[in-house]
Each structure stands twice: as C-alpha cells, then as structure tokens.
Amino acid sequence: MLKHFASDNYSGICPEALEYMMQANGMDGIAYGDDEWTAKAADRFRELFESDCEVFFVFNGTAANSLSLASMCQSYHSVVCHELAHIETDECGAPEFASNGAKLLLGSGPNGKLTPEAIEHLVTKRTDIHYPKPKVVSITQTTEVGTVYSLDELAAIKAMADRYQLKIHMDGARFANAVASLDVSPADITWRSGVDVLCFSGTKNGMAMGEAILFFDRKLAEDFGYRCKQAGQLASKMRFISAPWMGLLESGAWLRNAQRANQCAQYLSEQLQQVEGVKQIFPAQANAVFVEMPEPVIAALRAKGWRFYTFIGAGGVRLVTSWNTTMAEVDEFIADLKSFL
Numbered sequence: 001m002l003k004h005f006a007s008d009n010y011s012g013i014c015p016e017a018l019e020y021m022m023q024a025n026g027m028d029g030i031a032y033g034d035d036e037w038t039a040k041a042a043d044r045f046r047e048l049f050e051s052d053c054e055v056f057f058v059f060n061g062t063a064a065n066s067l068s069l070a071s072m073c074q075s076y077h078s079v080v081c082h083e084l085a086h087i088e089t090d091e092c093g094a095p096e097f098a099s100n101g102a103k104l105l106l107g108s109g110p111n112g113k114l115t116p117e118a119i120e121h122l123v124t125k126r127t128d129i130h131y132p133k134p135k136v137v138s139i140t141q142t143t144e145v146g147t148v149y150s151l152d153e154l155a156a157i158k159a160m161a162d163r164y165q166l167k168i169h170m171d172g173a174r175f176a177n178a179v180a181s182l183d184v185s186p187a188d189i190t191w192r193s194g195v196d197v198l199c200f201s202g203t204k205n206g207m208a209m210g211e212a213i214l215f216f217d218r219k220l221a222e223d224f225g226y227r228c229k230q231a232g233q234l235a236s237k238m239r240f241i242s243a244p245w246m247g248l249l250e251s252g253a254w255l256r257n258a259q260r261a262n263q264c265a266q267y268l269s270e271q272l273q274q275v276e277g278v279k280q281i282f283p284a285q286a287n288a289v290f291v292e293m294p295e296p297v298i299a300a301l302r303a304k305g306w307r308f309y310t311f312i313g314a315g316g317v318r319l320v321t322s323w324n325t326t327m328a329e330v331d332e333f334i335a336d337l338k339s340f341l
C-alpha cells in the first residue's frame with residue numbers, strides 16, 4: 001500500500017463515482033456530450049447551485065482554469081491573482097497561452113489569500129495604455145495553502161472587484177472542501193459572493209478525472225464549446241465524465257468526501273500540534289496541513305515510505321488528505337514522525 005499525504009489526486013475513484021460510471025457503461029450513448037448523462041449532470045449542478053448557470057466538462061484543472069480565464073479576457077487584459085496561485089505556479093503558462101497573452105498580475109497576502117488592498121494596489125499601479133488592462137480577479141477556494149476565504153473576505157473582494165469593474169474567477173480545485181469547511185451552500189460562496197465563473201474539480205473530489213466549469217454569468221460562456229474543442233478538451237465519450245459527476249452529486253458524496261478529508265486533516269493538525277519540533281505554518285482549515293520539521297526527519301519519513309510534497313505553496317511539508325484517508329493512516333504517520341524526532 002502506498003503511504004502518502006501527497007495529494008488528493010493520489011487517491012482512486014470513490015464508489016459512488018465508479019458505480020455511475022459502470023451504469024453509463026451498461027449501454028451505448030451519444031457522443032460529444034449530447035447524451036442524457038451530461039444533460040442531467042448539468043441540471044444537477046444548476047439545482048445544487050440554485051442557478052441557471054451554463055455547465056461544461058473538461059479533463060483537468062489546468063484546462064478548466066486556462067480556458068475559462070481566456071473566455072473572460074482579451075489578449076491585452078490582465079488577471080489579478082495571489083503569487084501562490086496554481087494558475088501562476090503550476091500551469092506552465094497555460095492561462096497566458098490559452099488567452100493569447102493575457103498577463104497574470106501577482107499580489108500577496110497572508111495565508112495564501114489575495115487581499116482587497118493587494119488587488120487595488122495592482123490595479124492602480126498603472127492605468128496607462130502601455131500596461132495590460134486588469135479585467136479579472138482569480139481566487140482559489142480552498143487556497144493553495146489549505147486556508148479558506150470566509151464570506152466576509154469574499155464580500156470584500158467583490159466590493160473591490162466592482163470598484164474596478166473586474167470579473168471574478170474561482171479556482172475550485174478543492175471547492176467541496178471549502179463548502180464543507182464553511183458549512184454554507186455552494187451558492188453562498190460563488191454567485192451570491194460575486195463569482196462569475198467557477199472551476200469545480202471532480203478529480204480531487206473522488207472521480208477518475210473531470211472538472212466542471214460553471215458560468216454564472218452566461219454571457220461569458222458564448223462559444224465556449226468551440227474553445228474547449230479547439231483546445232482538445234471536448235471528450236468524445238463525455239458521458240464517462242458526466243456520469244461520475246452525477247454519482248457524486250445525486251448521492252451527496254461530493255460533500256461527504258470533502259467532509260471526511262477535512263476531518264482527517266483536522267485530526268492530523270491536532271496531532272501535529274502536540275509534537276515538539278514540528279511547526280504549523282498555516283491554519284489548517286480544509287484538507288491540507290503545512291508544517292516545518294527538521295530535514296533529517298523529512299528524509300527518515302521518506303525512507304520509511306511516506307510520500308508528500310515539500311515544494312508547494314510557501315515551502316514546508318504539505319500533507320494533504322482525501323476522501324479515502326483514514327484516521328489509522330494519520331496515527332501511523334504521527335507514530336513514525338515521533339520515532340524520528
């Protein structure tokens with residue numbers, strides 16, 4: 001068995017997603033998303049989000065972010081995001097590529113969160129024609145360092161976005177974990193908070209692959225299907241992305257999976273707080289815990305077979321839990337850690 005707190009994409013497919021995938025495989029279906037699974041999954045999203053949004057499905061998060069940002073921007077626009085944002089640090093320039101050159105403007109802020117002040121600073125730094133025109137604010141919920149924007153923080157960002165006529169994009173690679181953490185409705189932290197477009201990850205929530213892109217501002221979705229096709233993101237057997245989504249949404253597994261991951265991370269965080277020589281560097285508000293620990297201890301844990309990343313976010317050891325993490329795994333990790341200290 002692989003011992004890891006590496007990422008939620010190390011985990012396999014959850015039973016509910018797999019069950020619906022098998023059901024979809026029980027008969028042939030219409031290709032390119034013109035099938036019933038895809039239509040129904042889109043309807044489920046509209047119910048869950050209490051919104052008549054446009055829904056699209058793509059293979060992965062980089063495509064979801066890049067293509068949706070490209071639909072919100074012209075090539076001469078810019079996107080304000082946190083300096084630790086996945087779109088900046090982990091997408092190999094795909095947002096700039098997909099948008100034919102829109103520039104990312106990087107802001108800072110504690111705990112991986114963009115602040116209204118940082119947004120204003122970037123937007124007002126230059127207003128002349130020689131600098132790309134700010135058009136979008138992109139925020140990641142939960143953030144890259146396992147923190148969560150509160151409703152108040154989202155409202156403050158919305159107010160700043162309105163002041164400068166900026167649209168809001170949300171990278172929801174761990175959106176379900178944010179809903180579980182805040183205990184709010186999906187609508188509350190998206191369109192009711194001013195979010196125009198959400199990229200909602202199924203992959204990290206328990207699917208084999210697949211992300212949903214929700215356009216709450218339907219105008220932004222104009223011709224989006226063509227953009228997906230041109231980018232190689234139109235799945236011809238789309239029903240095998242949309243059916244597992246149905247499994248997550250109809251059964252409620254999307255939220256249960258996130259709740260379980262968050263509970264394991266909470267437990268891991270509590271256990272780590274009692275270990276001397278280990279320091280948490282961000283509040284663990286969802287399914288990730290970031291800690292600093294001595295290099296030899298990191299090496300010993302790795303030698304024992306534990307996998308985790310040390311280069312993500314602001315450095316330190318990143319420990320991520322997922323839908324199938326168990327408390328026993330947390331206990332085993334803590335026991336190993338203590339034995340090396």
Ligand SMILES: *Cc1c(COP(=O)(O)O)cnc(C)c1O
Pocket residue numbers: 060061062063065086087140143144171173174203204
């Ligand atoms: C995982 C992740 C993505 C998507 O990554 P892909 O590998 O392209 O699927 C996007 N944003 C964040 C914050 C992520 O953690």
